[in-house]
Amino acid sequence: MSHDSPALSRRQLLQAAGLAALPLASLPTLAAEPEKLRIGYQKSSTLTIFLKSRNTLEQALAAQNVQVSWHEFSSGLPLLEALNVGAIDLSADVADAVPPFALAAGAKLTYYAIETPSPTAQAIVVKKDSPLTSVAQLKGQKVAFAKGAGAHFLLLEALSQAGLTFKDIEPAYLSPADGRAAFENGSVAAWVVWDPFLAAVQRQSGAKVLVDGTRLSSYRRFYLAATPFAQRRPDVLAAVYRELQRAGDWIKQNPKPAAEWQGPLIGLDAATVEAANLRRSYKVQPVDAESLAEQQRIADAFTQAQVLPRKVSIAESPVWRPAA
Structure with a gap:
């Protein structure tokens, strides 16, 4: 004969807990834990900073039980590295040159939006009293820029047009803050940078533009998501978009x-911010074939210049698009 106790009924369990007298409908239910949406951004991520400052996304996503947290990065490449290792879920806009670097490192990223071209929002600048007047004169000179940024691609294209290669200059891979310091103290001959840093150095230091992105680099800004998150929460991407x-x-x-x-x-x-914003399109659109084709051209240029470790196929990266 079994000595096991008979299974307790639901009512006996409730009685033991002192809850039998309560109607079942009034029993407490545990609310589902909100899902965290971790967003990375830079100082140049104007639209994302706007949403952050207005609590716009928090309000838009509350009904979907999603909580937003914000994480600032110094530049685009660390931002996408964080996206790849699962430290964040979405990136604010990064320059068009950044994704190929992340993809070459094996990142699993999904494109989910672009800002349309803003070619004059980045430029190669020299000090106001610099004797340099053309890109060709950068041969043998030290040039500061953020590795993997749109500035990096602009420099490659400008050098090529001037009959030079990347090996003709001495690169100084510097964040915008460090690039500005090196530019001001004269330890670099030129600085390749984007807005609002570009507008700031023009207005505050009288920096001269050698060349901007016109006919060299469209300078679209790309928004990306960690692919596992994009696959799991397309509804969140739609709300952010x-x-x-x-x-x-x-x-x-x-x-x-x-x-x-x-x-x-x-x-x-x-006044500096307004000058910078005039050069940015801020027009958010779905990722299209033309923008992806330019991504491939950028990746190929970096591969040819031997600054990418391997060839990248942009077509292998997933693309999220809003419903028609």
Whole structure:
């Protein structure tokens, strides 16, 4: 004969817990833990900073039980590295040259939006009293730029057009802050940089533009997601995409209020921010064939210059697009 106790009924269990007198509907239920959405951004990520400052995404995603956390990075490549290792889920905009570097390192990334071209929002600059007047004169000179940034691709294209190769210059891989310091103290001959840092050094130091991205680099800004997150939460991507579009529309329609809002957040005066914003399109659109074709051209240019460790096939990366 078994000595096991008979199974307790649900009512006996409730009685033991002192809950039998309560109607079942009134028993407490545990709310599902909210899912975290970790977003990485840079100082130049205007639209994402706008959403962050207004709690826009928190409100838009509350109904989907998603909580947002924000993580600032110095430049685009560390941002995408964090995306690849699972430290964040979404990246704000990065320059068009950044994804090929991350993909060459094996990152599993999904493209989910672009900002349309802003070719004049990045440039090669020299000091106002510099004797240099052309890109060809950069031969043998030390040039500062952020490795893997749009500035890196712009430099490659400008050198090629001037009949030079990457080996003709001495590269100084520096973040925007360190690049500005090296530029100011004269330890580099030129600096390749993007807005708002470009507008700041032009207005504050009188830096001269040797060449901008016109006819060299379209300078689209790309938004990316960790592929596992994009596959699991396309609904979250759709919500973020909608809010980015709205933010871009507001900034272009309200240049002065936008600059007055943004200036204190990034430590620049409103006039400098407005000058920078005039050069950025801030038009958020789905990732299209033309933008991906340019991604491939960028990747091929880096491979040819031997700054990418291996050939990259952009077509192998997934693309999220909003429903029609």
